[in-house]
C-alpha cells in the first residue's frame with residue numbers, strides 16, 4: 001500500500017490524522033473519455049475513439065469499483081473488444097502487483113510487476129494513489145481514465161458498434177433519477193462501508209455506520225415496492241449497488257465492522273442481489289477468493305494476522321422472488 005510522489009513509489013498507509021479519523025477517498029486524475037467518434041467527452045482530451053482491440057482494462061477482482069467495469073464489459077458483450085489484466089489480490093508494500101502468487105493474470109501488455117509502472121508509463125512525474133481500475137490506450141500508450149464511474153458510462157455507450165447496442169443502463173429519461181440514486185448510494189453505502197472500516201476514531205466509525213444502515217433500510221423499503229432502484233428498469237444504479245452487496249456478508253460485516261445486519265437479513269435486498277448475480281455473464285465476474293483474500297490479508301492495520309475467515313456460506317444461486325414485480 002502506498003502512493004507515487006513525482007513518479008517515485010512511497011510505501012505509506014492512509015493518513016486519517018488530518019481528518020479526525022475519517023477516511024477520505026482521493027479523486028481520480030486521468031479523466032479522458034472514449035467516444036464513438038473520438039470527440040472529447042465531458043472532461044479531458046479528444047482522440048480516444050472506440051475501436052476493437054485498442055483498449056485494455058487493469059482490474060482487481062476484489063475491488064468493488066473495478067468490478068463495475070468488468071460487469072459493464074460483460075453486459076455489453078465487449079469481452080473480445082477490450083482485453084483485461086487482473087492484479088494479485090494481495091496488496092502489500094508495492095501496492096497492486098502482477099507477480100501471480102495471489103491470482104494475477106500478469107500484465108498482458110508490458111509484463112510489469114507493479115501497477116504503478118503503468119501509471120509512470122503514462123506520466124513519469126505522476127503523484128497520487130495507484131488505483132484500479134485503469135483503462136489503458138494501447139495506441140496512444142497512456143491511461144484514458146482511472147475513474148470507474150466514468151469508464152462504465154463509456155462502456156455503456158461508446159462501443160455500441162462492436163457490442164450489444166440493445167442494452168442501455170443510463171437511458172436519457174432516467175438520468176436525473178440515476179444520478180440522484182448514485183449520489184445517495186455512493187457516500188452512504190459503496191464508500192460508506194470503507195468509511196466505517198477505515199475509521200480510526202469511534203466517532204468517525206459510528207457516523208459512517210449509522211448512515212450506512214439508514215441507507216440500507218431506505219433501499220430495503222424501496223425494493224419492497226419495485227423491482228429495481230429506478231423502478232422497473234435495470235440501470236447503472238443497480239450495478240453500482242450490486243458490487244457492494246455481494247461483498248457485504250463475506251467481508252464488510254466482519255472486516256469493516258458493518259455488523260448491525262447482514263444483507264441476508266434484508267429480504268428484498270438479498271433477493272434483489274441474487275437476481276442481479278444470476279443475470280447472464282455476472283457470476284463469472286464475482287470471485288470470492290480474491291474478494292476475501294484481498295481485504296483480510298491486505299489491510300494489516302485492521303486484521304494484523306491476515307487470517308481469512310472461512311464463512312459465511314452465501315448461496316448467490318438460490319432462487320429469488322423478484323419476478324413478482326414488472327420489469328421493463
Ligand SMILES: N[C@@H](CCC(=O)N[C@@H](CS)C(=O)NCC(=O)O)C(=O)O
Nearest residue numbers: 063064065129130131132146147148
Ligand atoms: N475513484 C476510483 C476509486 C478506485 C479505488 O479506490 N480503488 C481501490 C481498490 S478497491 C484502490 O485501488 N486502492 C489503492 C489505493 O488507494 O492506494 C474509481 O472508482 O475508479
